[in-house]
Amino acid sequence: MKRRKFLSSLTNLTLLIISGSVVKTTLRGAVETYLTDTAGAKKRFTMGIQTQKCIGCGRCVTACKTENNVPEEPFYFRTWVEHYVVKKDDSVIVHSINGGSGEISENIKEHDVLRSFFVPKLCNHCENPPCVQVCPVGATFKTEDGIVLVDEDRCIGCSYCLQACPYGARYIRPATHIADKCTLCYHRIKKGLNPVCVEVCPTQARVFGDLESGASPLVRLKRMKNTHVLKPALNTEPKVFYTDLDGAVK
């Protein structure tokens, strides 16, 4: 008799625990959908880049370094501007301009140039970020508003994410030895300011906005212009959009 009672209370207990957790998850799911539905709060911040407007002045690069304490040395970047020169023999020369304007190197003759332009680059805040997948300690994560961030407390500086990022958007901070990258100026945009590179751009080559909002300049840009993303074949679903992207850009 005793044994029977013990066994039946044990099953009751297990049932209670299981049903409790089921109720908890469904409740939480319901509350979350309720919140996002009512507030329309879900945001997807990102950037559009009008390549044909970029004059390669490098103000964005220097301002980003100041705002985000990125080391001065020319090989640490959260955003950078690539200078493309396509020659008449179809060879493509690319280099990253550092701060100042992109001078064409002396051994390229103006006569040999077919076309030439600048392409600003930054973290693409992919929908499918490979850096998040490879991180062994889960230090890189995507926020609800679609921004990929690095958790300083968890990062062990193993550099896997640097290898995994197809866009070369990350670097290791020399002082702390942790991975660092563009946060789309998370500390500014959450306070209603523009990312600093957008703020200082003299030609509106960079456009910032929320893809979910109807009135953001970014949505307007996407509506009016034909946009492309970098390396679409990799299925990383990048969120930084480019207009007038030249075929030579990689």
Place this chain on the structure above:
Amino acid sequence: MKKRVTGIPDPVLRLGIVFICFIGIVLFIRIVIIPSPLKETGSQRTSAIERELSREIYFAGSDICSDCHDEESALNRSGHHKYLSCETCHGPALEHTEDSEILPSAPREREFCSQCHTYNLSRPTGFPQIFPIAHNPLDPCISCHDPHDPKTPEIPGECSACHAQIERVKIGSPHFFLRCITCHETPEGHKIQPRLVSSTKPVEREFCATCHSTESRVEDTPKIDFLIHGEDYLCWQCHYPHRPEIEK
């Protein structure tokens, strides 16, 4: 055999003690040893997000500047530099907005303006560019151009001010003596509001034929048989009009 304490069989009691110790150790590790930021298991990391949000801001954004500098702001908004933010030139100025004793820098040297305005063939057509060595080299730029409302003291005589690359290319070509307006009908307004008032471009083959067809009466031009040469293509699909070359 010891006295049974509570009537629970001995093996069960021992197993129970081991079990309780095990739970105790797990709880200890979980509560005391693991640092709190690592305990969040979801994909949302409140601590990391809070750290990002608390980072210092250096650039104030140009909206706030107009509170105290309405004159400069109004001027800047109406001129050619309207898309330039104050801090593009004056550098990070959040500190200054909180304490106006700390003055931001004002870039008065020629090198600063030249970062954007030096001629570079990669810059988009229409962007105003100069050769700093040749463009009034002895004076600072701001002695002739107001940085908040840069105007050219007089309307640039020709198109080279904004289409420097095309001018450069044309100078070295057989078409060097042709004026831009021979081929492009350009209203005066284009030089002031280039994006609103546009310039025309030739659209038909016949245009080039006026000088180059065998029937043309213009002298000293190489002639082609308009009806056969290049057939259905526009002339500028093969010859760049600003530097027509014959590549064999």
